[in-house]
Amino acid sequence: MLVTQQEQLRADVTALVDRLGPGRSSLVPILQKVKTQYHGIDTDAMQIVADLLDIHPVEVYSVATFYAFLNPTAQGEFVLRLCRTISCELAGKEAIARQLETELGIAFGVTSEDGRFTLEWANCMGMCDQGPALLVNDRVYTRVTPETVREIAAECRAAYSGIASERKEGYLV
Amino acid sequence: MSIQTQGNTLTFASIDGDAGLKAALAMTRPDIIDTVSDSGMKGRGGAGFPTALKWNFAGSEKGDVKFIICNADEGEPGTFKDRVILSEFPDLVFAGMTIAARAVGATMGIVYLRGEYTYLRSHLNAVIKRRRAAGLLGDDVGGVKGFDFDIIVGLGAGAYVCGEETALIESLEGFRGEPRNRPPFPVVAGFRYAPTVVNNVETLASAACIFAKGIDWFKSFGTDRSSGFKLFSVSGDCAKPGVYEFPFGITVAELLKEVGGEAAKAVQIGGASGTCVPQAQFARRMAFEDIPTGGSVIVFGPQRDMLAVAENFLDFFVDESCGQCTPCRVGNARMLAAAEQLKRGTCSAEHLADMRELSATMQVASKCGLGQTSSNAFMSILEHFGDEIIGRPVQAESARS
Numbered sequence: 001m002l003v004t005q006q007e008q009l010r011a012d013v014t015a016l017v018d019r020l021g022p023g024r025s026s027l028v029p030i031l032q033k034v035k036t037q038y039h040g041i042d043t044d045a046m047q048i049v050a051d052l053l054d055i056h057p058v059e060v061y062s063v064a065t066f067y068a069f070l071n072p073t074a075q076g077e078f079v080l081r082l083c084r085t086i087s088c089e090l091a092g093k094e095a096i097a098r099q100l101e102t103e104l105g106i107a108f109g110v111t112s113e114d115g116r117f118t119l120e121w122a123n124c125m126g127m128c129d130q131g132p133a134l135l136v137n138d139r140v141y142t143r144v145t146p147e148t149v150r151e152i153a154a155e156c157r158a159a160y161s162g163i164a165s166e167r168k169e170g171y172l173v
Numbered sequence: 174m175s176i177q178t179q180g181n182t183l184t185f186a187s188i189d190g191d192a193g194l195k196a197a198l199a200m201t202r203p204d205i206i207d208t209v210s211d212s213g214m215k216g217r218g219g220a221g222f223p224t225a226l227k228w229n230f231a232g233s234e235k236g237d238v239k240f241i242i243c244n245a246d247e248g249e250p251g252t253f254k255d256r257v258i259l260s261e262f263p264d265l266v267f268a269g270m271t272i273a274a275r276a277v278g279a280t281m282g283i284v285y286l287r288g289e290y291t292y293l294r295s296h297l298n299a300v301i302k303r304r305r306a307a308g309l310l311g312d313d314v315g316g317v318k319g320f321d322f323d324i325i326v327g328l329g330a331g332a333y334v335c336g337e338e339t340a341l342i343e344s345l346e347g348f349r350g351e352p353r354n355r356p357p358f359p360v361v362a363g364f365r366y367a368p369t370v371v372n373n374v375e376t377l378a379s380a381a382c383i384f385a386k387g388i389d390w391f392k393s394f395g396t397d398r399s400s401g402f403k404l405f406s407v408s409g410d411c412a413k414p415g416v417y418e419f420p421f422g423i424t425v426a427e428l429l430k431e432v433g434g435e436a437a438k439a440v441q442i443g444g445a446s447g448t449c450v451p452q453a454q455f456a457r458r459m460a461f462e463d464i465p466t467g468g469s470v471i472v473f474g475p476q477r478d479m480l481a482v483a484e485n486f487l488d489f490f491v492d493e494s495c496g497q498c499t500p501c502r503v504g505n506a507r508m509l510a511a512a513e514q515l516k517r518g519t520c521s522a523e524h525l526a527d528m529r530e531l532s533a534t535m536q537v538a539s540k541c542g543l544g545q546t547s548s549n550a551f552m553s554i555l556e557h558f559g560d561e562i563i564g565r566p567v568q569a570e571s572a573r574s
Binding site: 023025027028029032068084087 | 247248249250251252253255256287288289290291292327328329330331332333344345346347348349350406407408409410414415416441445471473477481482485486488489492493495
């Protein structure tokens with residue numbers, strides 16, 4: 001089973017390297033994909049990426065640990081990041097934080113035991129006029145209220161993987 | 174769904190960037206740079222470096238490999254105008270990048286999009302694809318023989334410091350986002366050590382406007398030393414937060430009236446790295462000659478605790494310092510500790526004096542703009558709101574955590 005997973009990982013990373021090229025510039029995009037797909041970047045993954053890009057694994061570790069969104073620690077399927085910066089603080093992020101903890105049953109910085117949810121703080125995410133803002137994987141929720149926290153959690157629970165919902169809360173046509 | 178800007182109508186909406194691109198492509202390369210130079214435009218990201226100078230430096234470098242990077246790593250707290258520009262007016266930005274490429278002789282453009290804006294990527298890629306099909310990107314752009322230029326979108330991964338241009342380049346190259354030593358500046362040795370222009374999203378969009386509407390039109394807005402109009406990201410305690418456009422030189426009071434924030438006791442201008450302006454100074458102007466700004470305006474109502482504001486900013490910087498240089502890594506942590514001591518009522522005046530000295534040290538000794546500016550907000554809040562911050566009642570141990 002473990003070997004199979006590792007083989008799958010190697011195949012996935014190889015496909016990425018083929019597509020993006022073996023240059024150093026591919027490192028961050030590769031790690032982004034690995035993180036999205038596997039919800040973490042373990043030492044096996046770092047070694048495989050290092051082998052295929054022909055760099056030392058510590059280089060991979062150093063980059064993965066630098067960026068907030070590449071955090072190599074295993075995280076949940078849904079990473080909920082609540083903005084803690086000033087405008088969202090003024091808009092009442094503290095009540096949302098408490099409600100998120102209650103609704104999901106986990107504290108900030110913790111991943112739920114079923115591997116479904118991770119709750120984190122984020123720094124300013126550029127939604128300052130519509131705070132409090134919450135990022136669920138790639139999806140942005142704005143003007144979050146304690147009431148909508150329940151809806152957001154329910155949407156995540158109902159969804160399969162990766163996509164929080166089909167509800168367009170974003171800003172695109 | 175369209176963007177809710179809640180602000181006023183933006184000039185960008187009425188401008189055909191591709192008309193600007195067409196006009197630029199009819200010019201010689203030195204004429205393009207002269208046009209930007211005559212417009213007096215300064216970078217819209219906040220530092221206010223003259224755009225034409227940057228283009229000229231990169232243009233004068235020898236070599237066929239040059240890059241145009243659009244800095245869409247909009248991470249400054251309270252700033253979100255680039256999000257609106259990229260969502261609603263991406264063609265203006267791409268037209269601006271193409272004009273810059275023509276001016277300096279670049280063949281490749283990269284939009285460095287912050288990780289938090291990942292949801293914009295497919296939208297931008299669709300616009301790029303459409304422009305390629307229309308002959309506005311790719312080989313012989315706009316029918317100009319031998320002018321090949323294309324644009325790709327690169328994603329950031331959640332690091333404020335990558336808004337600094339050399340850190341941004343490191344990140345694009347696949348390294349930790351740690352700022353480089355300068356010189357050499359990116360215009361000489363940037364991405365892959367080739368000459369590289371890094372411009373803010375709004376700068377590039379504004380450049381396209383200048384070519385579409387002319388220098389005189391552009392200079393009819395703003396002040397002598399800060400020409401043109403500027404987008405402001407307004408948030409905090411006001412009735413109508415959103416993205417607003419005003420000419421440079423508008424006073425803080427005038428802006429507050431427009432956004433319904435007249436009751437403010439203070440306004441943070443320029444984001445966490447900017448400066449806190451108290452009510453007594455609301456007659457000051459937002460322009461490079463008075464209060465320079467990238468356009469972030471955070472309004473604080475009369476009930477706000479300014480020490481909590483300072484603490485929030487310092488928390489941010491402690492988290493976002495890349496840790497490469499000591500003044501920034503250690504300095505910010507010391508500043509935050511001092512703010513916490515003030516909150517508990519246990520900070521001596523002697524210690525505060527030390528913090529002021531430390532702030533001055535950070536300003537001169539930090540490697541990049543992050544550490545050079547991160548103590549500004551705390552220091553200006555101390556200066557203007559010392560009365561409500563210094564000498565608070567000592568909190569019991571149980572309340573300290």
